Amino acid sequence: MRKTLLALALAAGVTTPALAQDKTFDLKISHWVPASHPLQKALEDWAASVEKASGGTIKGKVFPAQQLGKAFDHYDMARDGIADVTYVNPGYQPGRFPIIGAGELPFLISDAKGGSEGLDAWYRKYAEKEMKDVKYCLAFVHTPSSFHTRTKKVVVPEDVKGMKIRPADATIANFVTLLGGTNVQSSAPEVRDIIERGVADGVTFPAGSLVLFGVDKVTKYHMDAPFYVTTFVFVMNKDKYNQMSAMQKKAIDDNCNTEAAGRVGEPWGKFEDAGVDKIKAEQGQEVYKLTPEQTASWKKASEPLFKTWADGVKKTGVDADAAMTELKASLAKYNALAQ
Incomplete structure (x- = not known):
């Protein structure tokens, strides 16, 4: 049946990647900062990109400000399906995610965009071990603080x-x-x-x-x-991801990569950098x-x-020594290794 529909779609000149029989998904995307934070738009943009790549079969709604659960619980919320995609600070649970903790070490990362790309590119192989009970999407950092x-x-x-x-x-x-x-x-x-x-x-x-x-x-x-800097990740409920078609999984994967990590980190970095001048302008x-x-x-x-x-x-x-050497090399590649 699927092959017949595909043939008919191609014969009719239909170019959208989605077919009628693909199941539709409405993702609950959760974070814990205010809706006025740049992360809100980053997640809205991420959802819009996934929707476009999936031919409209995957939509997402962003829930800010701990609406679906406490900040400390967001990793487990994705694991347990309370939310489908969540924003996680791994450092909120000391000892649980030791490998990605490298990104938190002082005077190591110098830039939000390059730091996000360098950290994400390095962490991908370790995420399979450290965050195996969710679908790892991407890692990023805010500006040095x-x-x-x-x-x-x-x-x-x-x-x-x-x-x-x-x-x-x-x-x-x-x-x-x-x-x-x-x-x-x-x-x-x-x-x-x-x-x-x-x-x-x-x-x-x-x-x-x-x-x-x-x-x-x-x-x-x-x-x-x-x-x-503080390290953050986007993670996804693994069962929800596994229910998707190959085309839909590709739509997710194409927005869960190192380039996407930079797109999330860069605007947040600029937002944080601008805060210094705002504080300087305040009396006292x-x-x-x-x-x-x-x-x-x-x-x-x-x-x-x-x-x-x-x-x-x-x-x-x-x-650990090899992992740190790899991380520094990755940060240097993206021009984000602190001197």
Whole structure:
């Protein structure tokens, strides 16, 4: 029957890749930042591209702001089918995804677009092992970011001692502990509240998101340095993907690649970069850069994090040294390896 329909379609000059008998899918796409965040448009654009590639047989609706579930649960939501495609911060669950944690290491990634492409190209073979219970789509990063604090300026590593910091990810959490600080865990939408109430003294955040979430209203000191990035992934429910036809799977796969990772990372990077000037324009804010000597002290202090990452990766059976060499080579290829 399918061959007959295909022959009729070709004879009639029909060029759309979809055939009438392909099942239609309405994907629930979930994330946990506000609809005003650039990620909303990135996911809408991703869904539109998939719809076009599938000849209209795959449509997607984006659910922002934790409508379908908490930020920390988004990986499991995709695994369990609560949502079909989700936006995940692997660092929200320390120890669960040790390999991709390499992207969180300080002073490693210098650029959002190239960093997203370099990280994604490197991680693809490891995703099959580390995220095997979902359909891995792509990985990306935001622009390099750093500390924002309320009452105490953080200039050198020793300044973190005694402070309560909301870390961006598991690696930064380890760093805060290493430096004698205390971690305060919360999702991004909760950061303003915990700083305003004094539960935390500061946060590691990109500048644009700081303004978006209103955290600039409760912080004063802002380090302007390419200190760290946070890694993110889009993942898909594996059962939903496996129900699709070969043509439909190709429509997904063509939008789950390294080029697509760059398309997601680049506009977000520009959004975050623009936040620095917005903060500078506000009264009572101090935005400061690090001297070469101060930067060197941070790099020296962060060296144990590389060993911690390597030890975690070795437990998975992966050669950590080889993996790090591969990651640096991939970042260099996409002009995003920090100097």
